[in-house]
Amino acid sequence: MSRYKNTVALITGAGQGIGRAIAQKLAKDGALVTVLDIDEGNGRKTVEMLKQDGHQSHFVRADITNFSEVEEAFAKTAEKLGPIELLINNAAFSIAGNLENISLDAWHREIDVNLNGTYHCIRAIVPAMTKAGGGVIINISSVNGVRYFGNPSYSAAKAGIINLTQSVASEFGGKGIRCNAVLPGAVRTDAITWKTRIEKDPNIFEKLGRWYPVGRVGEPEDIAKAVSFLGSNEAEFISGVALPVDGGLLAGMNVMIEDFILED
Numbered sequence: 162m163s164r165y166k167n168t169v170a171l172i173t174g175a176g177q178g179i180g181r182a183i184a185q186k187l188a189k190d191g192a193l194v195t196v197l198d199i200d201e202g203n204g205r206k207t208v209e210m211l212k213q214d215g216h217q218s219h220f221v222r223a224d225i226t227n228f229s230e231v232e233e234a235f236a237k238t239a240e241k242l243g244p245i246e247l248l249i250n251n252a253a254f255s256i257a258g259n260l261e262n263i264s265l266d267a268w269h270r271e272i273d274v275n276l277n278g279t280y281h282c283i284r285a286i287v288p289a290m291t292k293a294g295g296g297v298i299i300n301i302s303s304v305n306g307v308r309y310f311g312n313p314s315y316s317a318a319k320a321g322i323i324n325l326t327q328s329v330a331s332e333f334g335g336k337g338i339r340c341n342a343v344l345p346g347a348v349r350t351d352a353i354t355w356k357t358r359i360e361k362d363p364n365i366f367e368k369l370g371r372w373y374p375v376g377r378v379g380e381p382e383d384i385a386k387a388v389s390f391l392g393s394n395e396a397e398f399i400s401g402v403a404l405p406v407d408g409g410l411l412a413g414m415n416v417m418i419e420d421f422i423l424e425d
């Protein structure tokens with residue numbers, strides 16, 4: 162509870178999945194949480210859940226691809242709860258695909274939501290954080306940002322987010338702003354890409370687990386715990402990093418090595 166006592170936090174895309182888990186974890190750790198989402202029904206549901214658990218929270222609707230909407234939502238939050246001290250850029254969109262079949266519209270949309278949307282939120286918050294003497298920004302990227310796991314437009318955007326994280330950490334570190342990226346591996350959520358895959362194979366997460374050295378895919382709470390640490394004063398000397406939270410996926414080629422061993 163004491164980690165974030167009354168820290169004002171805003172989480173984008175907190176209407177479901179990882180964003181909702183981050184909202185619940187930060188609220189449990191004492192933060193005053195604003196849930197931002199394009200989906201008003203789901204966003205309000207998260208707020209309802211937080212309130213039922215005894216936490217103060219409020220909802221703002223915005224499409225992060227629209228800079229004016231982001232500015233307005235941030236202003237509303239500051240009016241209601243005070244200046245935003247912790248921003249979690251989590252909102253994302255992807256319909257998957259590959260280079261051969263992706264439509265031009267889908268490519269643009271994925272870059273727009275995932276990269277430009279994240280940039281809009283950073284652009285909207287930096288002046289206020291600078292004025293306040295500092296703040297913390299955490300960008301949810303992905304293991305797709307550093308390796309090929311399919312889904313090239315989403316991956317390009319997630320790679321861009323890692324570089325953007327380094328720019329923010331470098332340019333604004335002197336103003337008291339820390340900025341880090343978190344790179345989840347596969348996480349069990351209702352994201353549309355997972356829904357589509359689950360329709361084809363209900364055991365997809367169990368199957369994928371064998372690629373993960375820890376033997377399973379992630380749960381939203383795994384990501385929330387890492388975010389809570391990175392956003393806190395315990396991480397006060399950590400800035401500009403891209404932290405995989407992936408059960409060891411990026412550490413090596415587990416399944417390939419099992420094949421070598423079988424060959425011996």
Ligand SMILES: NC(=O)c1ccc[n+]([C@@H]2O[C@H](COP(=O)([O-])OP(=O)(O)OC[C@H]3O[C@@H](n4cnc5c(N)ncnc54)[C@H](O)[C@@H]3O)[C@@H](O)[C@H]2O)c1
Nearest residue numbers: 174176178179199224225251252253303345347348350352
């Ligand atoms: N689930 C995974 O396996 C996984 C793996 C790696 C990284 N991630 C990343 O973690 C984050 C959360 O993933 P998730 O699986 O919970 O996603 P999700 O699709 O379940 O939730 C995303 C949320 O973002 C909101 N959103 C989408 N477009 C928006 C917009 N334009 N403006 C405002 N809100 C918008 C949606 O309404 C939704 O509530 C994302 O950044 C995602 O890329 C997820």
